[in-house]
Amino acid sequence: MTQQLLDKLKNNILVADGAMGTILYSEGLDTCPEAYNLSHPERVERIHRTYIEAGADVIQTNTYGANFEKLKAFGLEHKVKDIHQAAVKIAKKAASKDTFILGTVGGFRGVRQEELSLSAILYHTEIQVDTLIEEGVDGLLFETYYDLEELTNIIQATRNKYDIPIIAQLTASNTNYLRDGSKINDALQQVIDSGADVVGLNCHHGPHHMQQTFSHIELPEHAYLSCYPNASLLDLNNSEFKYSDNAEYFGKVAQKLINEGVRLIGGCCGTTPEHIHYIKSSIKDLTPIHNKKVVPITKQNAAAKSTTSKENLTTKVKRGATIIVELDTPKHLDTEKFFDNIQKLDDAEIDAVTLADNSLATVRISNVAAASIIKQNYNIEPLVHITCRDRNLIGLQSHLLGLSLLGVNEILTITGDPSKVGNLPGAMNVFDVNSKGLTEIAKRFNQGMNTDGDALKKKTNFNIAGAFDPNVRKLDGAIRRLEKKIDSGMDYFITQPVYSKDKIKTVYEATKHLDVPFFIGIMPITSYNNALFLHNEVPGIKLSEDILTRFEAVKDDRDKTRELSIEICKELIDTVHEYFNGLYLITPFQRADLSLELAAYSKSITSNSQEAIL
Incomplete structure (x- = not known):
């Protein structure tokens, strides 16, 4: 059914499923949701079925966080392939003959900075993609990507190997721009140019802010739009974080998203089969739009004024x-x-x-x-x-x-x-x-x-x-x-x-x-004991035997210790100013008093050097 998915989107709006983790956590999940593919497959299958019964045409495998790095936190990094294989089998078991199954891959680079290199990310993602395709998914869903570079490189690498529908969704914390300052509309075009067939947004925003964002997004010429909003903004209720119970409202805003050009619509964090039911019922009479008037983004950043400042240290020291x-x-x-x-x-x-x-x-x-x-x-x-x-x-x-x-x-x-x-x-x-x-x-x-x-x-x-x-x-x-x-x-x-x-x-x-x-x-150095501490306990600092011996020789005389410290520092300062x-x-x-004496010495030798040049 791989090409059938894109054929279906030519003239139809498809409804996707909602959150998997939200439901599992509400039922007492005490590990990562993806682990349930192996330990509780019947629970994952049941959730898939409830989404399909609610009206979902498209479901996604329970593999969003099943990459090597995220599974490592649960001691499951050696189970990457097993989890992906089980996820596709479970989804196929739950699906009807008309249900499309997307193999889901989540982004590595999130709000928190990751030190993992791009090459490592591509390596681990390739293992996920290969396994999902080997198991027979109808398409790939790359979702919750905060980093445009990561997403475009992954799509390019995947497209170079496979001819399969690719749905790619960025995540933005602003309604107009990504974290790197890219306009969302421009970023989505880059994702299309990388090889994606369906592009859009998911997570972070509820339906209201998603609708605001999509009012600025143009209809792509060679791709379709997708949107998976969160249920709402998070709320704190009885010491628990919860999303609003707003499924009916969610369905009404879904109509607006369809009128902004969205062809594939589902739900992200906090959404349930009830949300999908209201989406399905509210858009059943709508057809895809082919033209739209885009609301321009106000160029607010162009008006930013710079505050004045005096000469900075970089300029001074140069x-x-x-x-x-x-x-x-x-x-x-x-x-x-x-x-x-x-x-x-x-x-x-x-x-x-x-x-x-x-x-x-x-x-x-x-x-x-x-x-x-x-x-x-x-x-x-x-x-x-x-x-x-x-x-x-x-x-x-x-x-x-x-x-x-x-x-x-x-x-x-x-x-x-x-x-x-x-x-x-x-x-x-x-x-x-x-x-x-x-x-x-x-x-x-x-x-x-x-x-x-x-x-x-x-x-x-x-x-x-x-x-x-x-x-x-x-x-x-x-x-x-x-x-x-x-x-x-x-x-x-x-x-x-x-x-x-x-x-x-x-x-x-x-x-x-x-x-x-x-x-x-x-x-x-203020004393012999200070010298010993620096030498033996401060990582990376090693004093020469000569310096330690010299401080030991004067350890009972405060004035001589100070003189020695100043003498050694002045020797070092002489060398500093030869090169820096x-x-x-x-x-x-x-x-x-120590810093002041050394600063005065530094000024005296640098001013003398300057006078000699003049």
């Missing part, structure tokens, strides 16, 4: 020697010493003060609050770290908007230390995105759009720093990760502390091909 100093906010509310140190750094004309974001997963005063006070009362520029550990995608975006409103444009995006290393090891980690994902969000903000594609009405001016650890065992791997960070949009880099002149030279040789500035980290313009001084234990 132009000449630049010094930034890290100063942790306090763990308590006695901030007098902290702001006294800020004043001293300001008086010393340090280019920026970097404010960590609960580093080492230890609770400190909000660096945004500190940055706000600094912006209001001092001339020094705050460079605010943002960790992905503590905030979800909602919080991160709100955080960025707040920083922009405060005029804080210098940010460092970091994935963050896991909470188990800090003083609250039971706290939950979020990690909706990593540092690269957060950078991509900030770059979108610089274009005047949030991740939903909504206009910010002004563009942000974030200048984005990334972290670089040169103390790793294999520097080649670190450089490859660095290059990926550059691709994500990071503008300059700040390194972990370095304690070897040879290491500074090595970093220069390894990074000189990259057109981005570096601030090399220097952190004074950027110096990053990390203040240990609020000892701003």
Whole structure:
């Protein structure tokens, strides 16, 4: 029946089924829905039958999340083929002679950022597709794809192997744009160009917002449109997330979707056989449309205005020697010493003060609050770290908007230390995105759009720093990760502390091909015990035997220990300025006097060099 599906869509509207997982979860599912293909096939078959009895012309196999990566969370990654084979057999057993069966494949790249490479995604998807086609499905349904690149590549790879109907559905959190800023209408055309026969949207939106979206979508010349809305927006009822009981309303909006050109209509999250029944009954007298007037999208983002900002650190450090100093906010509310140190750094004309974001997963005063006070009362520029550990995608975006409103444009995006290393090891980690994902969000903000594609009405001016650890065992791997960070949009880099002149030279040789500035980290050692801690307990940092011996020799003399620390740092700074313009001084234990002395030394040698050139 493979080609019969497309033949049927030429002159007819087909009704698809609704959610499988919604029903299984309501019945007490305690694993992934796809596992039931093996453990409870009779339950899956019963749900298929109820959808067909409700009026579904098309059903999909219970394989949406049956890929290697998702099944791995349930210890079922070795059952990928078995689950797909069982799913098709169950669907065939439930189907009538007129029922079309779609083999369903879900996207890998969702709202949370995945590190899986595109080649790995294509490999795992090919196994799913091969198995579904071998078992005799009538078509393939690629659904809930947030990432356009992923979907188009999968379709192209599938089309190169098989001549089978392909239904491909993107998922958008905005009614006009995908997460990458692509217009939905344009994105669907790319999906068609990749080889899809039916294109559309599913998930995230209920019927109302889906109808709004489809009012902007043109009728394709060489494909048909599909739509599988959610039942509604999620609601919290008695501590449980539920969808609205709105099947009759769902059916009425289905009429509007048909009048927007949809030929294949079903349901996604929260929908039930009752929803499908109302769709079937409400559209039974409708016929496909062949012409429509598309509502144009207002070009709201084109009107975004850019906020003004002074010279950023990237420009400064490319132009000449630049010094930034890290100063942790306090763990308590006695901030007098902290702001006294800020004043001293300001008086010393340090280019920026970097404010960590609960580093080492230890609770400190909000660096945004500190940055706000600094912006209001001092001339020094705050460079605010943002960790992905503590905030979800909602919080991160709100955080960025707040920083922009405060005029804080210098940010460092970091994935963050896991909470188990800090003083609250039971706290939950979020990690909706990593540092690269957060950078991509900030770059979108610089274009005047949030991740939903909504206009910010002004563009942000974030200048984005990334972290670089040169103390790793294999520097080649670190450089490859660095290059990926550059691709994500990071503008300059700040390194972990370095304690070897040879290491500074090595970093220069390894990074000189990259057109981005570096601030090399220097952190004074405050005692022999501090040296032992850094050497033995901080990952990646190793001090030479000579340095350890020198600190041990003066361990009982505070003044000599300080002199030695300054002497070693000055030697390192000399080497930094041979190769780099950027110096990053990390203040240990609020000892701003150390950072100030080293900053003064750095300024003296760089100004002397400049005078010599002149």
